[in-house]
Amino acid sequence: MIFLNLDDNLLIQYNQISMPRAMLDYTKTVLQKVSFDAKLFAKELKKAVSRLLPSEIEELKIWLEYFILDKPELHPTLILIKA
Numbered sequence: 001m002i003f004l005n006l007d008d009n010l011l012i013q014y015n016q017i018s019m020p021r022a023m024l025d026y027t028k029t030v031l032q033k034v035s036f037d038a039k040l041f042a043k044e045l046k047k048a049v050s051r052l053l054p055s056e057i058e059e060l061k062i063w064l065e066y067f068i069l070d071k072p073e074l075h076p077t078l079i080l081i082k083a
Contacts, residue, residue, distance in 0.1 A: 010019045028063060034076045045080050057081065 027048040034040040045064075049057055061081050068074040 024052060024059060027052065027060065031064075031067070035067075035071060035074060038077065042075055042077045042080060045077055049081055 027044075030044050031041060033050070034048050048060065052060060064078065064081060068078070
């Protein structure tokens with residue numbers, strides 16, 4: 001890990017940018033791991049939608065559409081993110 005000598009303002013701005021990205025990446029990892037079970041996948045997707053920012057939800061929607069292309073059992077979960 002690299003630490004930079006920044007003033008507090010810049011450091012706060014960096015954390016505000018990087019934390020949501022980390023949450024989105026974590027969400028994608030969780031969804032990939034639970035994709036074997038449609039009910040569990042839907043549950044995790046609902047949690048993600050309630051915790052992510054609107055811009056992150058849009059990005060997640062795009063990722064999800066590609067991720068479930070070959071997983072017909074997960075197609076009904078798209079309604080959870082389009083609502």
